[in-house]
Amino acid sequence: MFLKEYFSTVFKSIGSLLKGMRLTGYYFTHPKEIVTEQYPDNRATLKMADRFRGEVIMPHDELNEHRCTGCQACEIACPNGSIKIITQQELQPDGKKKKRIDTWVYHLDLCTMCNLCIEACPTTAIVMGQNFEHSVFDKKQLKKILNKPGSKLKDGVE
Amino acid sequence: MSLLGEDVMTEDGEFVINMGPQHPSTHGVLHLKVWLDGEIIKKVQPHLGYIHRSIEKMSENLSYRNFIFATSRMDYLSAHMNNEACALTVEKGLAVEVPARAKVIRTLMAELTRLSSHQLWWGCTGLDLGAVTPFFYAFREREAINGIMEETCGARLTQNYMVPGGVMFDLHPNFQARTKEVIKQIKDKFDEYDQLLTGNVIFEQRTKGVGYISKEDAVSWGCTGPMARASGVSCDIRKLFPYSAYDQVKFEEILDTGGDCYARYMVRMAEMKQSVSIIEQLIDTIPEGEFQAKTKAVIKLPKGEFYQRVETARGELGVYIVSDGAASPYRVKYRSPNFSNLSALPHMSKGAKIGDLVAIMATIDLVIPDVDR
Numbered sequence: 368m369f370l371k372e373y374f375s376t377v378f379k380s381i382g383s384l385l386k387g388m389r390l391t392g393y394y395f396t397h398p399k400e401i402v403t404e405q406y407p408d409n410r411a412t413l414k415m416a417d418r419f420r421g422e423v424i425m426p427h428d429e430l431n432e433h434r435c436t437g438c439q440a441c442e443i444a445c446p447n448g449s450i451k452i453i454t455q456q457e458l459q460p461d462g463k464k465k466k467r468i469d470t471w472v473y474h475l476d477l478c479t480m481c482n483l484c485i486e487a488c489p490t491t492a493i494v495m496g497q498n499f500e501h502s503v504f505d506k507k508q509l510k511k512i513l514n515k516p517g518s519k520l521k522d523g524v525e
Numbered sequence: 526m527s528l529l530g531e532d533v534m535t536e537d538g539e540f541v542i543n544m545g546p547q548h549p550s551t552h553g554v555l556h557l558k559v560w561l562d563g564e565i566i567k568k569v570q571p572h573l574g575y576i577h578r579s580i581e582k583m584s585e586n587l588s589y590r591n592f593i594f595a596t597s598r599m600d601y602l603s604a605h606m607n608n609e610a611c612a613l614t615v616e617k618g619l620a621v622e623v624p625a626r627a628k629v630i631r632t633l634m635a636e637l638t639r640l641s642s643h644q645l646w647w648g649c650t651g652l653d654l655g656a657v658t659p660f661f662y663a664f665r666e667r668e669a670i671n672g673i674m675e676e677t678c679g680a681r682l683t684q685n686y687m688v689p690g691g692v693m694f695d696l697h698p699n700f701q702a703r704t705k706e707v708i709k710q711i712k713d714k715f716d717e718y719d720q721l722l723t724g725n726v727i728f729e730q731r732t733k734g735v736g737y738i739s740k741e742d743a744v745s746w747g748c749t750g751p752m753a754r755a756s757g758v759s760c761d762i763r764k765l766f767p768y769s770a771y772d773q774v775k776f777e778e779i780l781d782t783g784g785d786c787y788a789r790y791m792v793r794m795a796e797m798k799q800s801v802s803i804i805e806q807l808i809d810t811i812p813e814g815e816f817q818a819k820t821k822a823v824i825k826l827p828k829g830e831f832y833q834r835v836e837t838a839r840g841e842l843g844v845y846i847v848s849d850g851a852a853s854p855y856r857v858k859y860r861s862p863n864f865s866n867l868s869a870l871p872h873m874s875k876g877a878k879i880g881d882l883v884a885i886m887a888t889i890d891l892v893i894p895d896v897d898r
């Protein structure tokens with residue numbers, strides 16, 4: 368009686384192991400069902416999701432104009448101080464002085480990609496970029512200035 | 526010879542070893558000091574604090590919109606539920622009504638997160654017990670869910686999708702079709718999970734009867750979630766205190782009376798199926814309308830105390846906010862499920878073999894950043 372039980376346990380055990388092996392064997396012989404992405408070899412065809420949050424960027428149009436008024440709403444909205452906006456008073460053609468941005472400093476190394484700055488911006492001057500390959504050799508390179516040199520505020524954006 | 530100021534060998538001949546903080550099976554920087562008599566565990570002492578980031582203290586300096594993002598980094602596998610708990614607490618304070626659409630979106634997202642979290646747990650449990658294959662199979666389905674998250678929320682893990690009053694963006698146009706497809710796929714794969722692990726003789730022998738905790742003990746150690754339910758404690762917040770859209774769906778609270786590692790395993794496996802059924806019930810009937818209620822730009826909660834709990838993938842998360850009427854909280858306290866669940870580990874592993882400690886930890890499903898916060 369004991370022997371019988373012993374052998375039936377052994378066979379059942381081997382059966383349970385084989386059951387798992389059958390599944391792995393199936394995938395071994397059906398390479399089409401493999402879903403691994405061949406990154407970085409597929410860099411050329413890799414497409415991130417539309418809303419993917421890789422970094423904060425400030426789009427400029429062909430006239431080198433951006434939409435940032437320097438209201439600093441994003442700076443206040445950022446939970447970890449990744450944004451620093453330095454403004455200056457600029458003389459307008461009509462003789463009045465107006466607040467304009469001088470430098471829009473973005474600390475990529477602090478940013479958590481939480482999207483709160485984008486939500487806060489009243490003029491959609493900043494958006495989330497899709498680049499996610501941020502590694503650099505020097506940490507200093509992660510401090511970025513988003514407004515391009517010589518750029519100015521787009522007309523009509525207040 | 527001294528280790529952390531104590532002798533490696535105690536006077537009664539017990540051997541002291543340190544498991545972690547860099548140990549692959551502690552799933553994070555958990556440090557366990559283990560007193561051994563041969564192979565038998567005499568005592569376990571968890572040492573915490575290696576990944577303490579003082580999220581609670583940090584929140585006191587952040588506005589009510591901003592403090593939510595940090596909770597994604599507590600239990601990062603239940604990021605949605607953590608965010609949701611904070612958002613719900615703020616909404617309670619503000620007494621705003623969340624639009625019906627946002628409620629359903631929240632529930633859908635929470636259940637998808639629970640599915641992906643349990644899948645990761647399933648893979649890791651296999652890995653901890655010496656089976657590498659489940660890990661890859663679990664990640665295959667989890668990847669599909671992460672893809673949905675990425676499409677709608679913009680991030681795969683730390684989504685920060687919940688804002689006070691609703692959700693940050695509307696659902697992506699592909700969301701419904703893609704979720705249905707993924708859910709169908711996942712349903713087919715549950716059989717594979719069973720083939721690989723559930724019936725496996727090695728797995729069963731390593732989990733059955735190991736790490737037993739009784740119903741009474743589970744209650745007195747404050748265990749929640751699948752861990753307590755495996756001991757027969759009915760504690761599903763979704764059922765007992767429904768929030769978001771959980772009052773609109775039918776699902777079962779999975780209970781088991783085994784109390785051992787195997788029971789915890791079976792509870793989680795059954796919970797995955799319940800999550801799938803909740804998603805199926807909601808996916809076709811997402812109400813139209815607003816996805817975010819209007820809130821003021823600067824949120825100020827009235828003076829007082831606010832508490833809200835939710836069911837994360839690991840148990841009950843409670844958010845307690847004390848407000849003095851200012852634009853940021855006076856005090857925030859998180860009652861995290863992992864901390865309480867971990868506190869039962871010394872009790873559960875007393876008298877077990879050292880190899881079983883790994884099995885016990887795997888089925889508690891610890892996420893260490895949530896313990897330390």
Ligand code: SF4
Nearest residue numbers: 445478479481482484
């Ligand atoms: S994404 Fe978040 S952390 Fe990054 S700059 Fe914007 S607000 Fe700050």
Ligand code: SF4
Nearest residue numbers: 435436438439441488
């Ligand atoms: S980016 Fe937007 S929110 Fe930030 S300063 Fe410019 S306009 Fe204001």
